[in-house]
Amino acid sequence: MEKVKRKASSKKRSRKKKNTALTVAVRTLKVFGTLALSLFLIIIITGSIFVTVLTIYVLNFAETDDVITIDKVTATSNISRFLYENPDYDPEDPDSSQFLLYYGLTNNARRSVWVDLSEIPTYVQDAYMAAEDERFMEHDGVDFKRTFASIVYTLLGRTQGGSTITMQTIKNLTHEDSRSGIEGVERKIKEIFRAINVEKKYTKDDILQCYLNIIGLGDGWQDIVGVQAAANYYFGKDITQIDIAEAASLAAITKYPVDLNPRTNLENNRDRQQWILGKMLELGAITDAEYEYAMNEELVITGDPDFQSREDPDAEEIANQGMTSWYMDEAIDEAVMRISERRGISTEDAKTELYSGGYNVYISIDVDMQEKVEKEMQDNSNFQSYPFNEDELQSGFICMDYQGNVKAVVGKRTKKDTWDEFNNATDAERSPGSCIKPIASYAPAVEQDLLTYSTLSNDKPIDLPKGDGTTEKWPVNYSDTGLSENWSYKNLYTWQMLMRSLNTLPAQLIEKMTPEYSYNFLKEKLDISTLYESDAYYAPMTVGALTTGTKLKELVGAYMIFGNGGKKYDVTFVNRITNTQGDVIYEKNDGYKQAISESTAFVMNKMMQKVVTESIGTGRYAKLRNTQLAAKTGTSNEWKDLSFVGVTPDYVSGVWIGYKVQEQIPTTQYQNIGAIWKNIFGDIAETEQHHEFTMPSTVAEMNYCTKSGLIASERCTSTEVGYYKRTNIPETCSGSHFS
Numbered sequence: 001m002e003k004v005k006r007k008a009s010s011k012k013r014s015r016k017k018k019n020t021a022l023t024v025a026v027r028t029l030k031v032f033g034t035l036a037l038s039l040f041l042i043i044i045i046t047g048s049i050f051v052t053v054l055t056i057y058v059l060n061f062a063e064t065d066d067v068i069t070i071d072k073v074t075a076t077s078n079i080s081r082f083l084y085e086n087p088d089y090d091p092e093d094p095d096s097s098q099f100l101l102y103y104g105l106t107n108n109a110r111r112s113v114w115v116d117l118s119e120i121p122t123y124v125q126d127a128y129m130a131a132e133d134e135r136f137m138e139h140d141g142v143d144f145k146r147t148f149a150s151i152v153y154t155l156l157g158r159t160q161g162g163s164t165i166t167m168q169t170i171k172n173l174t175h176e177d178s179r180s181g182i183e184g185v186e187r188k189i190k191e192i193f194r195a196i197n198v199e200k201k202y203t204k205d206d207i208l209q210c211y212l213n214i215i216g217l218g219d220g221w222q223d224i225v226g227v228q229a230a231a232n233y234y235f236g237k238d239i240t241q242i243d244i245a246e247a248a249s250l251a252a253i254t255k256y257p258v259d260l261n262p263r264t265n266l267e268n269n270r271d272r273q274q275w276i277l278g279k280m281l282e283l284g285a286i287t288d289a290e291y292e293y294a295m296n297e298e299l300v301i302t303g304d305p306d307f308q309s310r311e312d313p314d315a316e317e318i319a320n321q322g323m324t325s326w327y328m329d330e331a332i333d334e335a336v337m338r339i340s341e342r343r344g345i346s347t348e349d350a351k352t353e354l355y356s357g358g359y360n361v362y363i364s365i366d367v368d369m370q371e372k373v374e375k376e377m378q379d380n381s382n383f384q385s386y387p388f389n390e391d392e393l394q395s396g397f398i399c400m401d402y403q404g405n406v407k408a409v410v411g412k413r414t415k416k417d418t419w420d421e422f423n424n425a426t427d428a429e430r431s432p433g434s435c436i437k438p439i440a441s442y443a444p445a446v447e448q449d450l451l452t453y454s455t456l457s458n459d460k461p462i463d464l465p466k467g468d469g470t471t472e473k474w475p476v477n478y479s480d481t482g483l484s485e486n487w488s489y490k491n492l493y494t495w496q497m498l499m500r501s502l503n504t505l506p507a508q509l510i511e512k513m514t515p516e517y518s519y520n521f522l523k524e525k526l527d528i529s530t531l532y533e534s535d536a537y538y539a540p541m542t543v544g545a546l547t548t549g550t551k552l553k554e555l556v557g558a559y560m561i562f563g564n565g566g567k568k569y570d571v572t573f574v575n576r577i578t579n580t581q582g583d584v585i586y587e588k589n590d591g592y593k594q595a596i597s598e599s600t601a602f603v604m605n606k607m608m609q610k611v612v613t614e615s616i617g618t619g620r621y622a623k624l625r626n627t628q629l630a631a632k633t634g635t636s637n638e639w640k641d642l643s644f645v646g647v648t649p650d651y652v653s654g655v656w657i658g659y660k661v662q663e664q665i666p667t668t669q670y671q672n673i674g675a676i677w678k679n680i681f682g683d684i685a686e687t688e689q690h691h692e693f694t695m696p697s698t699v700a701e702m703n704y705c706t707k708s709g710l711i712a713s714e715r716c717t718s719t720e721v722g723y724y725k726r727t728n729i730p731e732t733c734s735g736s737h738f739s
């Protein structure tokens with residue numbers, strides 16, 4: 001009774017408030033209604049945007065016919081092979097290979113040995129399917145139920161397996177990182193399309209075979225790839241000898257190798273192994289008796305990284321190949337740089353990938369030339385005038401063809417004894433001295449028609465402004481006794497100025513063109529990368545007194561324009577790189593910069609031949625018997641650096657000598673720099689395929705009057721042969737000579 005009463009009274013109270021309550025309720029409903037409607041619209045709009053974006057993504061990936069190749073050799077290779085073109089390759093001979101192995105890079109911590117599926121016990125295959133993808137034999141590459149869940153997890157910022165064996169295979173082959181968020185979804189969608197394509201092209205057995213050979217099973221200490229290497233490493237057995245318990249233990253590793261491997265985390269491994277055995281029983285892959293036996297088996301873990309029942313056919317050769325050569329060091333650096341650029345990854349990651357194997361890197365080395373110049377560089381008699389106990393003088397040598405493909409490089413005079421050692425041809429920045437003249441002053445001046453082969457110029461200094469408003473007579477010429485004011489004030493032909501390496505004409509040309517012009521020419525057209533703002537001045541551009549110097553590789557690279565019609569190609573060691581998939585990820589293009597015209601290049605070449613052929617030419621000691629040579633010597637201030645760059649019909653090459661800590665080279669104790677170049681490279685140059693440069697039709701060979709330097713007329717009594725750009729042929733001499 002009491003209860004009812006109380007209820008009745010409360011009813012009374014509420015009736016009193018009925019009107020106000022109703023208003024509140026209606027208001028609240030209205031607010032909720034608007035909210036619900038807004039929410040509904042937001043969901044619809046967001047949903048539409050999401051679906052549109054997703055559709056664009058999907059269409060984007062669906063369009064690319066993205067088929068992954070499941071290749072036996074490259075998929076498991078521990079080796080990145082550096083290959084060179086076989087000079088004796090015979091396309092008619094089936095035993096002849098177009099490319100030969102120069103060097104193999106391996107990651108010693110990575111173990112991987114290919115086995116065919118027929119050699120992998122069925123219960124190993126079953127264990128993996130039970131653990132990773134129980135519907136593998138039924139689906140078309142994608143298990144949509146699990147994939148959807150996986151995409152949701154990925155969007156929530158978590159990564160979750162959910163990939164089929166097909167998708168995991170693709171992920172392992174492409175090395176594409178699993179990321180969360182939109183990027184992760186993007187990768188996932190790509191993976192779905194690739195998986196469907198792979199399933200169309202390959203059988204389930206092909207895919208499973210590839211998967212079992214490339215799956216990562218390392219314990220964090222050793223990089224174990226594939227079931228054969230894992231059976232070797234964890235159980236000291238060949239995969240054919242593995243039993244059911246061990247098979248399930250291997251399959252248990254896959255999900256989180258470091259946490260679930262049987263060597264360092266046996267208990268964790270056992271938990272998942274037992275779950276897998278249960279799953280195998282459930283799927284009918286093993287009998288009750290096999291299950292019971294495996295559950296009670298005590299695993300024996302060996303953890304022997306050196307146990308290997310099968311070898312890569314190249315493994316022994318690669319194990320005995322010794323240290324990298326000078327060439328290999330450069331090729332590795334370039335390959336890492338190209339992979340990093342093409343894949344958009346750091347150089348550290350690119351290096352790790354390259355050392356993990358599977359790449360083919362095609363290099364432009366001439367193996368015979370490399371061997372020969374290494375030998376010559378180690379022969380003291382090629383450098384010293386007579387035997388003495390002084391071998392601290394350093395040297396570097398490099399040779400390339402006229403597309404900038406490096407054929408040989410040597411970094412010092414003694415045997416290379418460390419990996420990635422400092423290289424005097426590619427790392428050292430040293431003064432090029434007068435070797436800068438052809439590229440900084442003569443070539444751009446001939447290009448601008450400031451002078452011709454036989455223009456007469458006066459051997460006199462320029463008035464160089466000093467900071468205080470006054471000027472000084474500059475520069476002095478070199479002489480046998482050092483630097484002196486030995487200006488002759490004589491008129492000399494352009495080729496004579498160059499042949500004698502006088503400093504005055506280059507200074508006059510730099511004055512006309514401005515130092516900035518030459519600086520930009522070297523930097524932009526000839527790819528000299530070691531120039532500083534302080535180098536855009538007279539002394540650096542006239543006599544090569546640069547802030548740090550040039551790398552011999554770049555100096556020689558710049559000279560290629562004098563042998564190939566003015567074209568500047570990139571200097572490279574690597575022509576092409578293919579990845580584990582056999583896809584070309586880098587190929588050197590045949591692009592070049594036309595630094596100077598073909599005619600300027602040939603006129604320069606002819607003037608530089610005089611450096612060698614004239615009896616007082618600075619490069620006379622390099623003169624060859626059978627092969628034309630255009631060249632320039634370079635001597636830096638106080639004889640601290642001596643350089644020689646030689647341009648022969650097939651190659652451009654150069655040598656540098658100097659001390660590590662810069663000091664004067666006792667030239668009386670050493671051979672002339674031209675002779676040193678010839679000692680190292682002369683034999684090769686004499687046997688080049690071509691022995692002469694070809695004169696282009698844009699150049700005219702004409703007689704000039706030795707009195708005026710102009711084109712000789714019938715009245716001129718003394719003439720010489722000169723070479724002229726057809727667009728800039730000098731006037732004809734009047735024949736009225738004063739002398």
Ligand SMILES: [Zn+2]
Nearest residue numbers: 705716733735
């Ligand atoms: Zn004349």
